[in-house]
Amino acid sequence: MSSRACALLAVSLLIASAAAGREPKSLPIYDGVGAEFSAPSSLGREVRLSEFRDKVVLLYFGYTSCHAVCPATLAHLRSLVGSLAADSERVQVLFVTVDPENDSADHLREYLARFDARFVGVTGSREQIERIAGSFIVEHARSHDVEVSNAYNARKAAADRSYIYTHSQQIYLLDKLGRTRALYFTGSPLDEMQEDVTALLSE
């Protein structure tokens, strides 16, 4: 191929790339969604949201004996982080339990290691969790009216009987300043999430 033909091809690719919208997009800032917090974690110490300021954070609320959406979401996040290659070191997944009475820091560490040992679990007192969930506008409610039988129920020593939590299932994407920049669900396309994470890493 001649140098002129190569140049023409390069220009064509640039035009096609721009037309396909591959420029990093500027994500909106969701004002009033989320706030700084400090709480016990699976790292064996208190974590503050602001200590991840140099990273992009993916934050999710759930609980370890959750049957359906929590493991699916964490697997989804594992796939996302895995697709980021070297950038994955600049991304932090935080899993905030809505069942702090049963999800201790140790139990969260053991549970999250099944997905990715780099994921950090956040627990604490009921008041701490309510404050964090409230700032992210997360709803959650415990129900006793459902029969639950899985291995983790044996760990519910504090419960008077089996229960489940219904809870908001959105995933929050926070930028390096801790601002909420995107919201996803378990089924959100990984390529779109990856594109958003990459855009925030480049800011």
Place this chain on the structure above:
Amino acid sequence: MDCDAARAACDEAVEALVRRWFDALSGPAGEPSALGALLAAGPLEISLDGNRLADRAALIAWASALRDRYARIEFELDEIEVEPQRDRSRRVRVEFDRRALDREGYTHLVRREQTWRVELEPGGTPVVRGIDERQLLPFPGTGPGVLGF
């Protein structure tokens, strides 16, 4: 206007009041001082953006600061529900998205639900006595987000 006999017309006037309110807050074309004409006389019971605004001057100062903070600000009203009260006032629930472009080029999104107390003057003209609001997630129609378990 006799609001007991012409309830629908009064409710339409209340809805128009709500729209004028958000037009005044929009920028750069909106004029915050126009809010003054929409307020009830006497003390106000308005809480917006975490600020308690008890009088006309405080409200207009807040609105001016909000407009000046952004290069552009606009409101999209999703729902306006007007509910007559026993004392002839109206309770209004409005849900909206606020989109604002800051000076650095970032778009800021806020979704809120406001509850208004609107009083009717003797001639039937609606005026705002109070507003409370709560933050929602910016997913229209889903409130706090889809629930799972």
